Amino acid sequence: MKSEGEFKIYLSDHDATIELGSVIGKFVALGMLIHLAGELGTGKTTLVKGIVAGMGGVPVDVSSPTFTIVNTYETPKGILLHADMYRMGQCPLIDDTGLLDAVEKKSAAVVIEWADRISTQIERPDIIIKLMHTLVEGKHARTAIISVGKPLIDKIRQPLLQFAIPHGAK
Ligand SMILES: Nc1ncnc2c1ncn2[C@@H]1O[C@H](COP(=O)(O)OP(=O)(O)OP(=O)(O)O)[C@@H](O)[C@H]1O
Ligand SMILES: [Mg+2]
Numbered sequence: 060m061k062s063e064g065e066f067k068i069y070l071s072d073h074d075a076t077i078e079l080g081s082v083i084g085k086f087v088a089l090g091m092l093i094h095l096a097g098e099l100g101t102g103k104t105t106l107v108k109g110i111v112a113g114m115g116g117v118p119v120d121v122s123s124p125t126f127t128i129v130n131t132y133e134t135p136k137g138i139l140l141h142a143d144m145y146r147m148g149q150c151p152l153i154d155d156t157g158l159l160d161a162v163e164k165k166s167a168a169v170v171i172e173w174a175d176r177i178s179t180q181i182e183r184p185d186i187i188i189k190l191m192h193t194l195v196e197g198k199h200a201r202t203a204i205i206s207v208g209k210p211l212i213d214k215i216r217q218p219l220l221q222f223a224i225p226h227g228a229k
Pocket of ligand 2: 105143171
Protein backbone atom coordinates (compact mmCIF):
# COMPACT_ATOMS: atom_id res chain seq x y z
CA MET A 60 0.00 0.00 0.00
CA LYS A 61 1.16 3.50 -0.74
CA SER A 62 0.37 4.98 2.61
CA GLU A 63 -1.28 8.39 2.76
CA GLY A 64 -0.51 8.88 6.42
CA GLU A 65 1.68 7.22 9.03
CA PHE A 66 1.32 7.58 12.79
CA LYS A 67 3.62 6.29 15.51
CA ILE A 68 1.85 5.93 18.84
CA TYR A 69 3.14 4.80 22.24
CA LEU A 70 0.88 2.35 24.07
CA SER A 71 1.79 2.32 27.75
CA ASP A 72 -0.38 -0.66 28.75
CA HIS A 73 -3.09 -3.15 27.74
CA ASP A 74 -5.87 -0.56 28.13
CA ALA A 75 -4.11 1.87 25.78
CA THR A 76 -4.05 -0.86 23.11
CA ILE A 77 -7.78 -1.47 23.62
CA GLU A 78 -8.43 2.27 23.41
CA LEU A 79 -6.49 2.62 20.16
CA GLY A 80 -8.45 -0.30 18.69
CA SER A 81 -11.67 1.36 19.78
CA VAL A 82 -10.74 4.61 18.00
CA ILE A 83 -10.02 2.64 14.81
CA GLY A 84 -13.18 0.50 15.20
CA LYS A 85 -15.38 3.60 14.95
CA PHE A 86 -14.15 4.03 11.36
CA VAL A 87 -14.37 0.40 10.29
CA ALA A 88 -16.87 -0.23 7.50
CA LEU A 89 -17.92 -3.38 5.66
CA GLY A 90 -15.44 -4.27 2.92
CA MET A 91 -12.53 -2.78 4.83
CA LEU A 92 -9.31 -4.76 5.22
CA ILE A 93 -6.96 -4.24 8.16
CA HIS A 94 -3.52 -5.83 8.41
CA LEU A 95 -1.95 -6.44 11.80
CA ALA A 96 1.76 -7.14 11.95
CA GLY A 97 4.12 -7.57 14.86
CA GLU A 98 6.00 -10.24 16.75
CA LEU A 99 4.45 -12.75 19.16
CA GLY A 100 2.61 -11.15 22.04
CA THR A 101 2.74 -7.57 20.82
CA GLY A 102 -1.01 -7.04 21.36
CA LYS A 103 -2.60 -7.82 17.98
CA THR A 104 -5.55 -9.75 19.46
CA THR A 105 -5.91 -7.08 22.17
CA LEU A 106 -6.19 -4.46 19.44
CA VAL A 107 -8.98 -6.51 17.78
CA LYS A 108 -10.89 -6.46 21.09
CA GLY A 109 -10.72 -2.69 20.93
CA ILE A 110 -11.84 -2.66 17.29
CA VAL A 111 -14.89 -4.78 18.17
CA ALA A 112 -15.67 -2.41 21.05
CA GLY A 113 -15.36 0.56 18.68
CA MET A 114 -17.82 -1.15 16.31
CA GLY A 115 -20.27 -1.40 19.23
CA GLY A 116 -19.73 -5.15 19.66
CA VAL A 117 -18.84 -7.29 22.67
CA PRO A 118 -15.05 -7.33 23.13
CA VAL A 119 -15.16 -10.30 25.50
CA ASP A 120 -16.16 -12.48 22.51
CA VAL A 121 -12.75 -11.83 20.92
CA SER A 122 -10.22 -14.63 21.22
CA SER A 123 -7.17 -15.68 19.32
CA PRO A 124 -8.09 -17.47 16.08
CA THR A 125 -4.70 -19.17 15.96
CA PHE A 126 -6.29 -22.62 15.63
CA THR A 127 -9.66 -21.76 14.06
CA ILE A 128 -7.95 -19.48 11.46
CA VAL A 129 -11.02 -17.21 11.28
CA ASN A 130 -13.35 -15.96 14.05
CA THR A 131 -16.61 -14.17 13.28
CA TYR A 132 -18.00 -11.35 15.45
CA GLU A 133 -21.38 -9.74 14.93
CA THR A 134 -21.53 -6.05 15.79
CA PRO A 135 -24.11 -3.30 15.25
CA LYS A 136 -21.93 -2.12 12.35
CA GLY A 137 -21.95 -5.57 10.75
CA ILE A 138 -19.70 -8.62 10.77
CA LEU A 139 -16.00 -8.49 11.57
CA LEU A 140 -13.93 -11.48 10.42
CA HIS A 141 -10.77 -11.94 12.51
CA ALA A 142 -8.06 -14.14 11.02
CA ASP A 143 -4.66 -15.29 12.19
CA MET A 144 -2.14 -16.45 9.59
CA TYR A 145 0.52 -17.55 12.07
CA ARG A 146 -0.02 -21.28 11.48
CA MET A 147 -0.99 -21.05 7.83
CA GLY A 148 2.40 -22.26 6.65
CA GLN A 149 4.68 -20.86 4.03
CA CYS A 150 2.29 -20.27 1.19
CA PRO A 151 -1.36 -20.43 2.23
CA LEU A 152 -4.02 -19.59 -0.31
CA ILE A 153 -5.97 -16.74 1.20
CA ASP A 154 -8.79 -17.28 -1.33
CA ASP A 155 -9.66 -20.51 0.49
CA THR A 156 -10.50 -18.62 3.66
CA GLY A 157 -13.32 -16.52 2.14
CA LEU A 158 -11.73 -13.37 3.54
CA LEU A 159 -11.09 -11.64 0.23
CA ASP A 160 -14.55 -12.58 -0.97
CA ALA A 161 -16.01 -10.80 2.07
CA VAL A 162 -13.94 -7.71 1.30
CA GLU A 163 -14.94 -7.75 -2.36
CA LYS A 164 -18.65 -8.22 -1.63
CA LYS A 165 -18.53 -5.86 1.35
CA SER A 166 -20.28 -8.51 3.44
CA ALA A 167 -17.86 -8.07 6.35
CA ALA A 168 -14.88 -6.10 7.53
CA VAL A 169 -11.69 -8.16 7.82
CA VAL A 170 -8.79 -7.94 10.25
CA ILE A 171 -5.80 -10.27 9.76
CA GLU A 172 -3.09 -11.01 12.34
CA TRP A 173 0.30 -11.92 10.87
CA ALA A 174 -0.93 -10.48 7.57
CA ASP A 175 2.68 -9.94 6.51
CA ARG A 176 2.88 -13.73 6.00
CA ILE A 177 0.37 -13.55 3.15
CA SER A 178 0.70 -9.94 2.08
CA THR A 179 1.73 -10.83 -1.46
CA GLN A 180 -1.78 -12.21 -1.97
CA ILE A 181 -3.56 -9.08 -0.75
CA GLU A 182 -3.72 -5.96 -2.83
CA ARG A 183 -4.87 -3.05 -0.82
CA PRO A 184 -5.31 -3.06 2.92
CA ASP A 185 -7.06 0.10 4.12
CA ILE A 186 -5.05 0.17 7.34
CA ILE A 187 -1.78 -1.51 8.34
CA ILE A 188 -0.90 -1.56 12.03
CA LYS A 189 2.48 -2.81 13.15
CA LEU A 190 2.89 -3.41 16.88
CA MET A 191 6.30 -3.56 18.54
CA HIS A 192 7.62 -4.43 21.98
CA THR A 193 8.96 -1.27 23.62
CA LEU A 194 10.92 -0.91 26.84
CA VAL A 195 10.62 2.54 28.43
CA GLU A 196 12.32 3.12 31.80
CA GLY A 197 12.13 -0.59 32.61
CA LYS A 198 8.43 -0.84 31.71
CA HIS A 199 7.34 -3.26 28.97
CA ALA A 200 4.97 -1.42 26.67
CA ARG A 201 4.17 -1.32 22.95
CA THR A 202 4.53 1.04 20.02
CA ALA A 203 2.09 1.06 17.13
CA ILE A 204 2.91 2.26 13.64
CA ILE A 205 -0.32 2.89 11.78
CA SER A 206 -0.42 3.41 8.02
CA VAL A 207 -3.69 4.61 6.57
CA GLY A 208 -4.64 4.79 2.89
CA LYS A 209 -7.05 7.03 1.08
CA PRO A 210 -9.94 7.83 1.55
CA LEU A 211 -9.89 6.91 5.24
CA ILE A 212 -7.02 9.18 6.14
CA ASP A 213 -9.09 12.38 5.98
CA LYS A 214 -11.57 10.99 8.50
CA ILE A 215 -9.20 9.26 10.90
CA ARG A 216 -6.27 11.68 11.08
CA GLN A 217 -7.73 13.93 13.80
CA PRO A 218 -9.02 11.11 16.05
CA LEU A 219 -5.62 9.37 15.85
CA LEU A 220 -3.74 12.58 16.60
CA GLN A 221 -6.09 13.29 19.52
CA PHE A 222 -5.49 9.77 20.83
CA ALA A 223 -1.74 10.18 20.44
CA ILE A 224 -1.50 13.41 22.47
CA PRO A 225 -2.03 11.81 25.92
CA HIS A 226 -0.39 8.52 24.87
CA GLY A 227 2.75 9.76 23.16
CA ALA A 228 3.51 10.11 19.47
CA LYS A 229 6.23 11.03 17.05
N1 LIG B 1 0.44 -1.62 25.29
C1 LIG B 1 0.68 -2.75 26.00
N2 LIG B 1 1.61 -2.75 26.98
C2 LIG B 1 1.86 -3.89 27.68
N3 LIG B 1 1.21 -5.07 27.48
C3 LIG B 1 0.28 -5.12 26.50
C4 LIG B 1 -0.03 -3.96 25.72
N4 LIG B 1 -1.01 -4.31 24.84
C5 LIG B 1 -1.27 -5.62 25.05
N5 LIG B 1 -0.51 -6.11 26.03
C6 LIG B 1 -0.46 -7.48 26.55
O1 LIG B 1 0.33 -8.29 25.68
C7 LIG B 1 -0.06 -9.65 25.82
C8 LIG B 1 -0.21 -10.28 24.46
O2 LIG B 1 -1.33 -9.71 23.83
P1 LIG B 1 -2.03 -10.38 22.57
O3 LIG B 1 -2.42 -11.77 22.84
O4 LIG B 1 -3.08 -9.43 22.17
O5 LIG B 1 -0.82 -10.36 21.51
P2 LIG B 1 -0.76 -10.97 20.04
O6 LIG B 1 0.12 -10.07 19.28
O7 LIG B 1 -2.13 -11.20 19.54
O8 LIG B 1 -0.04 -12.35 20.28
P3 LIG B 1 0.15 -13.55 19.21
O9 LIG B 1 1.30 -13.15 18.34
O10 LIG B 1 0.45 -14.73 20.07
O11 LIG B 1 -1.14 -13.67 18.45
C9 LIG B 1 -1.35 -9.63 26.65
O12 LIG B 1 -1.03 -10.04 27.97
C10 LIG B 1 -1.81 -8.18 26.62
O13 LIG B 1 -2.53 -7.81 27.76
MG1 LIG C 1 -2.99 -12.89 18.64
